[in-house]
Amino acid sequence: MAQVILKNIVKNYGKLEVVHSINLDVAHNEFVVLVGPSGCGKSTTLRMIAGLESISGGEIIIGDNVVNNLPPRDRNISMVFQNYALYPHMTVRENLGFSLKIAKRDQTEIDKSVDEASKILSLEDYMDRKPGALSGGQRQRVAMGRAIVRHPDVFLFDEPLSNLDAKLRAQMRVEIKKLHQKIQTTIIYVTHDQVEAMTLADRIVIMRDGNIEQQGSPTQVFENPINTFVATFIGSPPMNLLPGRVGKNMLEFSGGLILPIPIDFKDIVKPGQDIILGFRADHIMPVGHDLTIDGDSAMIEMSVGVSEPLGTETLLYTQLAGQEILAKMLRPRIVQDGETLTFNLDLGQCNLFDAVTQRNLR
């Protein structure tokens, strides 16, 4: 049983502050994913939790203990590193059993735990090989096996899949999810890949420049991004953003485009306010190729620049109010480049952001 609590955690490298007083509560058994662009302080945060990096300010609590000054070995955590960090001079079996050997467990117990881990991760066939003789995916599994043999309170993953090819990555993603179901433990997982974050997380924590921008379930952050950064970072393709201004009971955009104010925002915006309208490709679709729209909608004519057929859907790259935007076509047909189509914009699914603060006005 272990929760992890970060209270006002700060990290300085010399004069440079790279993590600015972040707060995070991770419940027991929760799968939390820290996601953000590279250099935003995810690894640093994770390494502070692991005890590999000193803490410049604040408090980290694992279980019921403040661990600020405990070395990694006294925190009962396991970590999977981006480059696997296997011990090259040990066989897979020795790699897996190393932590137990260090903990002076007896050999029968070590063998049992190692066998168990090797079964969970299907490593039985490679037990006597050294890491140098394994493929990337196998090394990755050894790294995970090494983490699970100890039955730690908390698992820490630092971009564990970023060195794998796309197919293997998708496969390992599922395995990690299964692993979490099998061995109920708290997991803190770092990635810059929002797809991993969306698919794995119970809760997503989005970081930027050493701050936490937003946290919530994958659907929450997907549907209600707190600002334009989250809106464009989470979800693929990213949310379309159109800068404009509030007029009399309408939104005005460059090029003379006029749209109604989405109903949720009617009472929030003031005339003359600079805003950014945000909507996802799923909510702007050619008439006849869209899903049913419950509330208000707007019809817009646009000519398609490029189309990307993906099979069950086609992505359409178009221009609107001087901005490149992406629309989606379900039940696709072949679209000629330059063809003009009429699109339906689902206003009920739109977000409005303040142009100055970039924050969601909701």
Added chain:
Amino acid sequence: MIYKKLPQWFLLILPAIIILAAVILIPLLFSLYSSFTSYRLTRPDTLFNWIGTFNYEKAVKSGVFWAAFGRTILFLTIALNLEMFLGLGLALLVSRVTRGQRMLRTIMMFPMMFSPVLVGFQFKFIFNDNVGLVNNALQSLGLSNSAIPWLVDEKLAMFSIIFAEVWMSTSVFAILILAGLFSIPQDPQEAAKVDGCTPWQSFRHITLPFIMPFIFIAMAIRSLDVARAYDIVQVMTNGGPARRTEILWTLIGRTGYVDAKMGYANAMGYVSIFLAIFFTIYFFKKLNAARVELGMAR
């Protein structure tokens, strides 16, 4: 014309072959040949007096030779082990230093820059029983009131020589091991910390296997050096007094140039070379095994 028939590649490397032959092969063959003669420097005509393996038999039967042989092995074993442990310690300390490390590394190399002859004279003075630094210091501090015969007593003289050797060459180990420490990837060490290792356990299970190849490279280089040691001993004690510190090459040097028995000296030299070859092969085997262990070689 003959050279027209020679292939071009051979013509191109011919100058190199000639030079190598002149500076390496011919002297080598000459000394090998002379070890089968009763060649004496004072009587050049003896160079053609073929006596077969007589010199070798004489060497193998000679108590003086085997005493020097044994002493060389002892010298080598003690000096190398001391240098290894001190060098390792020094490298570990220096690798922890964050400020001024570059300067420390340079200072560390100073002893290596001295000629062994100079080091020999320096320690000959330091350990001199009458005017030496050590005895003076001990006497002024009241720790001793007699003149300790540092370079005269058998054990003390051996100690003094080893001390000088270690002083001069520990940094060879330190520098090679330091290079090894710098080459260790960060990740496995962090993984070891997370896996529960104390600093000592990290060192024992992760750091040490990684620097083993470097230790063996240093061992191989230094065993060759020490098996051929000559100058320091020659200067400090001249193998004496009464052969108490006689090692192989002081014995060979004396036999060849002082006693002028060049043929015999060369024969002893060739027997001694096996010692150097043995240690070199031994440490290279170890080196390769350590590299295989790390998955660096097969």
